[in-house]
Amino acid sequence: MTPSRTLEAVALTKTYGSPTTATHALAGVDLTVGPGESVAIMGPSGSGKTTLLHLLAGVLAPTAGVVRWDGRSLTDLSDRERTALRRRDFGFVFQSGQLLPELPAQENAALPLLLDGVGRAEATARARQWLGHLGLAGTEERRPGELSGGQAQRVAIARALVGSPGVIFADEPTGALDRTTGWEVMKALTTAARAQGAALVVVTHDTEVARWCGRIVEMRDGRIVRELQQAGATS
Numbered sequence: 567m568t569p570s571r572t573l574e575a576v577a578l579t580k581t582y583g584s585p586t587t588a589t590h591a592l593a594g595v596d597l598t599v600g601p602g603e604s605v606a607i608m609g610p611s612g613s614g615k616t617t618l619l620h621l622l623a624g625v626l627a628p629t630a631g632v633v634r635w636d637g638r639s640l641t642d643l644s645d646r647e648r649t650a651l652r653r654r655d656f657g658f659v660f661q662s663g664q665l666l667p668e669l670p671a672q673e674n675a676a677l678p679l680l681l682d683g684v685g686r687a688e689a690t691a692r693a694r695q696w697l698g699h700l701g702l703a704g705t706e707e708r709r710p711g712e713l714s715g716g717q718a719q720r721v722a723i724a725r726a727l728v729g730s731p732g733v734i735f736a737d738e739p740t741g742a743l744d745r746t747t748g749w750e751v752m753k754a755l756t757t758a759a760r761a762q763g764a765a766l767v768v769v770t771h772d773t774e775v776a777r778w779c780g781r782i783v784e785m786r787d788g789r790i791v792r793e794l795q796q797a798g799a800t801s
């Protein structure tokens with residue numbers, strides 16, 4: 567990836583519903599995330615964290631404002647171009663339940679490459695490499711039901727990273743894990759993202775999770791009300 571790739575949101579607003587039932591989920595958000603940077607988005611329930619994540623990732627369209635990735639506005643792309651961009655340049659990690667239960671770990675991790683037309687042998691080899699980096703050597707053939715929660719999240723991280731994305735979006739990535747396992751998963755996620763030069767955007771309620779990120783932004787009522795640089799962050 568080129569080091570200049572930056573994710574930038576300008577004056578982002580999002581209103582759900584009709585004019586009579588409108589919810590103003592985002593009310594003017596500016597945010598820039600550079601290569602290798604990690605940002606935690608925190609704030610109370612309903613403050614707009616997930617909406618912001620979905621807009622940044624091009625999953626939802628803004629009501630007004632713009633999201634630029636690598637200098638290109640996501641809203642200027644066709645649905646098809648946006649889907650292709652999401653698959654190639656963005657990786658996703660969710661709370662849980664994101665792996666396909668019938669596929670072994672290595673195929674789950676290889677999926678973005680397979681969907682992008684990479685041959686099975688190469689895709690699996692690259693997935694196995696990531697599983698190895700994430701401490702999952704020996705579990706490549708296991709199905710998600712045969713993995714612990716922490717192992718399954720690391721398979722999801724391998725899948726998010728396997729296509730060398732420029733940005734990884736994570737929504738409560740440790741929400742289904744105990745504290746120690748969550749710590750290990752965040753360590754794996756931030757270390758791998760940094761090694762790859764990928765930006766990382768994490769939505770979380772958990773200050774322990776946010777501590778792994780270089781920057782914390784706090785949201786209230788659809789706005790960023792505070793930004794905190796973390797000098798001591800591991801990322």
Ligand SMILES: Nc1ncnc2c1ncn2[C@@H]1O[C@H](COP(=O)(O)OP(=O)(O)OP(=O)(O)O)[C@@H](O)[C@H]1O
Pocket residue numbers: 582583589590591609610611612613614615616617618
């Ligand atoms: N699809 C939708 N339709 C209508 N309103 C929505 C929709 N999605 C979210 N909202 C509303 O938008 C606001 C922001 O929601 P959002 O999910 O972004 O908040 P959040 O900070 O991620 O909350 P939580 O921490 O509970 O996940 C809330 O008032 C929510 O009810």
